[in-house]
Amino acid sequence: MTEPLDADEQAIERMVRLFYERGLADPVLAPIFNAAIHDWEEHIARVSDFWSGMIYGTQRYQGNAYLQHAQLVFEPEAFAHWLTAFEGAAAEALAPESAAKAIRVARQMAESFEVGFFPFTGADGRPSRRPAGK
DSSP states (O other), X not given: OOXXXXXXXXXXXXXXXXXXXXXXXXXXXXXXXXXXXXXXXXXXXXXXXXXXXXXXXXXOOOSOHHHHHHTSOOOTXXXXXXXXXXXXXXXXXXXXXXXHHHHHHHHHHHHHHHHHHOOEEOTTSSEESSOTTO
């Protein structure tokens, strides 16, 4: 994989900032973000490192995105809101090929995270983090 250019890294940071702007304007995502993120600049840098790795193969992100998100409190509907905000930000900020790759990865992540976080069906038939009756 080729090393990203400074312009590529700037586009990733712009995408991340646009995503959070959209997320903070979203009634489903805003409470989740506000409860979890306390140092926005540090968080934006970490998330930018993550997406740089996903798109360009850089190895700056050192963490486990799944475990970080597993600690958050939200309902399954948040995934659709997350994807809408992310896909719009990626399409606006990134070059078409990079945006397509980011969106593909985001959709795979959302699907994987949703199955992992909500593996059960509640008594009401909705996805749940716990078995019905627990």
